[in-house]
Amino acid sequence: MNSNKKLRLGVISALAEEQEGLVEAMKGPHKLTHAMRDYTQGNLWGIDAVCVLSRIGKAAAAMTAAILVEKFEVTHIVFTGVAGSGDIFVKVGDIVVAESLVQHDMDARPLFPRFEVPLTGLSRFPSDLALSDHLAFSAQDFLSDELKSVFNEVEAKEFGLDEPRLHRGLIGSGDQFIHSRAQLGQLKEALPDLLAVEMEGAAVAQVCFELGIPYAVIRTVSDNANEDAAVDFMRFVRTVASRYAFHVVKRLCERLVGRT
Numbered sequence: 001m002n003s004n005k006k007l008r009l010g011v012i013s014a015l016a017e018e019q020e021g022l023v024e025a026m027k028g029p030h031k032l033t034h035a036m037r038d039y040t041q042g043n044l045w046g047i048d049a050v051c052v053l054s055r056i057g058k059a060a061a062a063m064t065a066a067i068l069v070e071k072f073e074v075t076h077i078v079f080t081g082v083a084g085s086g087d088i089f090v091k092v093g094d095i096v097v098a099e100s101l102v103q104h105d106m107d108a109r110p111l112f113p114r115f116e117v118p119l120t121g122l123s124r125f126p127s128d129l130a131l132s133d134h135l136a137f138s139a140q141d142f143l144s145d146e147l148k149s150v151f152n153e154v155e156a157k158e159f160g161l162d163e164p165r166l167h168r169g170l171i172g173s174g175d176q177f178i179h180s181r182a183q184l185g186q187l188k189e190a191l192p193d194l195l196a197v198e199m200e201g202a203a204v205a206q207v208c209f210e211l212g213i214p215y216a217v218i219r220t221v222s223d224n225a226n227e228d229a230a231v232d233f234m235r236f237v238r239t240v241a242s243r244y245a246f247h248v249v250k251r252l253c254e255r256l257v258g259r260t
Contacts, residue, residue, distance in 0.1 A: 007256065009049045010074035011249060012064055014056050014200055018081040020242035022051050022249060037064060039072060045253035050074055054200060057175050058103065061200035065207040065215075076131055076214045078252070079204050080245045082237055083171065083196035083219035084178050086188065090221055092236070093164035095143065095244070096195050097136045098171040098217040100124040101202035104187055104194075105174035114190070117206060124170065125205035128214035132168070135216045138251035140166045142244070150243050159240055169195040171217060173202035181226050196221060220244045 013019035023029060026042030026049070033039075039052045050072045054064035061079070068074045083096060090096065102124050107114050115123035143164055151161055170193050178184055178197045188194055201217040208215035222236035 005073075005075050007047065007076060008072070008074045009044070009047050009253070009256070010065070010068035010072065010077040011044075011049055011051045012054050012061065012068070012077065012079045012200075012204065013081045013245065014054050014061070015081065015237060016053055017237045018241050018245055019051060019053060021246040025246070025250070026051070034071065035063065035067060037067075039068070041072065045250055046257040047253040049253070057199055058173060058203035059175075062203040062207050065204045066211070069207075069211050069213055074213070076128070076216075077204065077208055078131070078135065078215070078249070079201050079217045080249060081198065081200070081219060082222035082241045083198040084184075085221050085224050086170075086172060086184065086191075086194040086196045090167055090195050091160070091164065092221055092223065093159060093161040093240070094167060094221045095139045095164065095248075096167045096169070096171060096219045096221060097132055097139060098127045098201060098205075098219075099132065099168050100126045101171050101173060101205040101217060102191065102194075103174060103202045103206070104172035104191065104197070105176060120206070120209070122209070125202060125209050127205065127216050131214050131216040134255050135218050135248070135252055136166060136168055138255055139218060139248050141251055142247045146247055150247060151240075155239070159236060161240070167195050169193060171196045171198065171201050171219060173198055173200055175199060179226065184226065218248065 023040045029042035031040045041050045054061040
């Protein structure tokens with residue numbers, strides 16, 4: 001986490017529910033509206049931070065990340081939100097921290113190999129190891145020490161939060177809401193190590209790669225990316241995702257204090 005600049009953390013989510021409570025927890029918040037988004041600057045548990053909602057999709061997320069770096073001078077970026085499961089061993093309520101991200105809808109064949117982002121030479125963008133480690137430790141601590149106090153027994157049973165697990169690996173992003181077993185099966189055939197699917201992370205990864213900004217992506221698994229995904233997704237986001245994000249980001253900031 002060493003840097004020539006003082007750490008300023010950018011926190012991005014696609015939806016308001018995925019970031020609920022963070023702005024309210026800020027000390028000295030100051031909101032600036034730019035390019036149809038509200039960027040809120042302040043102090044989160046001892047860390048200088050900027051929170052913003054990107055909205056859904058790769059273009060929206062990429063623009064938001066670029067503005068965070070260029071206008072708000074963040075030094076590190078964390079994207080937090082929900083995702084569909086990309087593997088039978090990744091269950092609803094589990095957490096996935098990206099080790100790398102791929103734009104699963106990128107296909108410029110025959111000019112470039114499938115998934116490779118033209119003129120970068122990369123199909124998979126690796127996340128920052130140090131920041132991802134801090135995020136993973138924060139998530140694991142939350143699952144181990146705090147989950148049962150955050151959700152009552154009825155909520156835990158309703159959403160199947162039975163000893164959720166932390167996973168680290170590949171997350172795929174595309175401008176598609178994956179909602180069928182056939183879609184997911186085709187992706188898994190091409191990307192066997194895929195753990196989760198969403199719509200923003202790999203675009204943020206490309207921006208951060210090109211700008212030289214350390215980043216990490218964390219996703220709470222909200223659905224199984226099948227025919228029930230839309231129903232599961234909205235209910236889960238409203239009830240569960242915000243609490244996961246709030247407590248994990250809180251623990252992350254507390255870990256980062258004194259390590260900058």
